[in-house]
Amino acid sequence: MKPKITVIAPVYNVEEYLEKSVSSILKQTLKDIEVILVDDGSSDASGAIIDDFAAKDNRIIGLHQVNAGAAAARNTGIKRAQGKYLYFLDPDDWLEKTMLQKMYEFAEEHQLQLSIAGFVNEYYEKGKAFSVKNVMPRRIFTTQNDFRLHAHEYLNNTFLAVPWNKLYKTSYLKNHHLEFPQVKWDDLHFNMEVIRNIERVGVLDIAEYHFFRSRPGSETTKVFNEKLFANRIQQFKHILAVYDDWKISDKAILMYVYNYYALRMIQLTQEIADNNMHISQKKSYVKKVLADSLTQSAFKKGKSNKGLIGLFMIPYRLRMAKTVLAIGKVISFVKAHFSVLFYRARIHVQKSKE
Missing domain, CATH: 3.90.550.10 (Spore Coat Polysaccharide Biosynthesis Protein SpsA; Chain A)
Structure with missing residues (x-):
């Protein structure tokens, strides 16, 4: 048996x-x-x-x-x-x-x-x-x-x-x-x-x-992985390929799909802001992320472009690198000093619907 x-x-x-x-x-x-x-x-x-x-x-x-x-x-x-x-x-x-x-x-x-x-x-x-x-x-x-x-x-x-x-x-x-x-x-x-x-x-x-998700003795790295952005692009293109194979064209559905990538780009820029690179390097990386066509599509088509969260996303759509870096530092501060609030809020954002 x-x-x-x-x-x-x-x-x-x-x-x-x-x-x-x-x-x-x-x-x-x-x-x-x-x-x-x-x-x-x-x-x-x-x-x-x-x-x-x-x-x-x-x-x-x-x-x-x-x-x-x-x-x-x-x-x-x-x-x-x-x-x-x-x-x-x-x-x-x-x-x-x-x-x-x-x-x-x-x-x-x-x-x-x-x-x-x-x-x-x-x-x-x-x-x-x-x-x-x-x-x-x-x-x-x-x-x-x-x-x-x-x-x-x-x-x-x-x-x-x-x-x-x-x-x-x-x-x-x-x-x-x-x-x-x-x-x-x-x-x-x-x-x-x-x-x-x-x-x-x-x-x-x-x-x-x-x-x-995190355990005693673990430390958050301050070194930015330069391959991370390319890996995110590869990952999201795979997701889009499956939805294309399914012939999904409904804008309400694709809004959630693109929102997935938008939130990953926020996480990515937060990691850039919170690492040990020189500020000029940080700005260069963030500009590259914001200029990418997939990033712009995500912030324009994703559900986060509405309501109060939408106001938070404006600097990403307008490619305001300095402001995006400042937002990343704020996110890092909240994550480090108000961990319970941060992770519970993140679950809420991920589940929320318009």
Whole structure:
């Protein structure tokens, strides 16, 4: 008998969190599972911890490979998976014990190819731990067109981007030869390909996955990654290609799609403002971002061009580099000194509708 669910986790140097994460899988009320832990060339004790778990529980398969990244590790797991459904775990996060049971029963009841659940963001900022829950109403989509007309509602709030809040029908992934690509933000690229031809999708109104957004000992880098802008362009062009393939022309839907990119450009310019570059370099980078045609399309077509938020966006549409940098510094200040308020407000902005 094949297991009901195969859990796949790419593991790389997470010895401090791995035991709690894997234990949360083994304690699931749904017992008929296999767990594939792929050690992606860890240099710490992660590989030994995997072997120890595998020796104690025959549901666990421990694999070891040369470091190739999370995408390659997940693909290794997909090739070995025997379960009817696939679930991808990040090995520094954890699940409440009923999550897989609820997702499996939900997928079976409605014969879903893809099930999506909520989650809890876990933060540790300035010596203070706090959580922010992110959950959407229960919903069932039974046709391609039905889901395509509503997919944008899940784009900007992390629901579509990540793999760890989803249960995938294994046969669907394998029949469509779907794997994680070797690109930046491979999880969103992967999920966009998953939904390209999807028919039956369900959203479950639970939040039993705990995602470490920031943890004790972590520090925010002040070094700007010059490839970030190009990676964002690549990512958004992929999103637009899927919507073009779907022949979606509704302006109200595309408004949400372009808003996704607008908010990423705000995040990008905030990171530019908050790094250690000389001010002249910052201005140069921001001018490049603001002059790009996709950026301008996003701020003109996105839903953020209306209401009070729209006033905030005017400097971006008018390419006012100095003002945009000042806004970035303000955002960084609020994020650093009022973390709880900042992250809860961000969830609200991502979910808000005009």
